[in-house]
Amino acid sequence: xxxxxxxxxxxxxxxxxxxxxxxxxxxxxxxxxxxxxxxxxxxxxxxxxxxxxxxxxxxxxxxxxxxxxxxxxxxxxxxxxxxxxxxxxxxxxxxxxxxxxxxxxxxxxxxxxxxxxxxxxxxxxxxxxxxxxx
Amino acid sequence: xxxxxxxxxxxxxxxxxxxxxxxxxxxxxxxxxxxxxxxxxxxxxxxxxxxxxxxxxxxxxxxxxxxxxxxxxxxxxxxxxxxxxxxxxxxxxxxxxxxxxxxxxxxxxxxxxxxxxxxxxxxxxxxxxxxxxxxxxxxxx
Numbered sequence: 001x002x003x004x005x006x007x008x009x010x011x012x013x014x015x016x017x018x019x020x021x022x023x024x025x026x027x028x029x030x031x032x033x034x035x036x037x038x039x040x041x042x043x044x045x046x047x048x049x050x051x052x053x054x055x056x057x058x059x060x061x062x063x064x065x066x067x068x069x070x071x072x073x074x075x076x077x078x079x080x081x082x083x084x085x086x087x088x089x090x091x092x093x094x095x096x097x098x099x100x101x102x103x104x105x106x107x108x109x110x111x112x113x114x115x116x117x118x119x120x121x122x123x124x125x126x127x128x129x130x131x132x133x134x
Numbered sequence: 135x136x137x138x139x140x141x142x143x144x145x146x147x148x149x150x151x152x153x154x155x156x157x158x159x160x161x162x163x164x165x166x167x168x169x170x171x172x173x174x175x176x177x178x179x180x181x182x183x184x185x186x187x188x189x190x191x192x193x194x195x196x197x198x199x200x201x202x203x204x205x206x207x208x209x210x211x212x213x214x215x216x217x218x219x220x221x222x223x224x225x226x227x228x229x230x231x232x233x234x235x236x237x238x239x240x241x242x243x244x245x246x247x248x249x250x251x252x253x254x255x256x257x258x259x260x261x262x263x264x265x266x267x268x269x270x271x272x273x274x275x
Contacts, residue, residue, distance in 0.1 A: 013165030
């Protein structure tokens, strides 16, 4: 029954979007992280989506192929009184852009909802198909 | 005699299979709405149904006569039984260009998905009603 693979497709998308939400959450949690003594600070992470075949070529799921760290330089704030400040008095924060992350979060949550709706519709149709001839 | 009774059911059965196939394509499109470079797939339902039922719009031809047209280029090839749904699968037309070359239009896909779901249910009801009609004809009451 080909309709059963809708659940595979949509669940792959739901789990990919959930992973995206996880990454957004860790980015937002570290938005104010300051560089430690080694000078390295938290780097914003992004998921990379990739189409993955499900059974045959007409059914395409999605998977997270990689999680990339952003190379944007960290935000520098002049704060000489901070013990973590460098020789010029600058403190390096993480390179997370909170606006970007919020937009990412809304997009991920909408896609998640859409895929759940797809699964619900497929379930309704399959249940009706089971009742065929009754 | 039995052929006359099941012809109509056969037609609706093909339609139901194609609706399920299209539903799966649309689910793939919705799943890949955020994948860079993904190209949306879709099918022309009328053409797919015509191909599946062997050219006739209401009365399907028998299995043997249409099986030969799929995937055989030599007389020695064994023809496929049933129809090949992939022969009619194409690519959806992009409505707005996007930076990541993804051609899925979410609003359009959702609308089409719901439309296809309703039509799937309609086909199911046709099948159910036809089965009931046949049963009452057999019982003759």
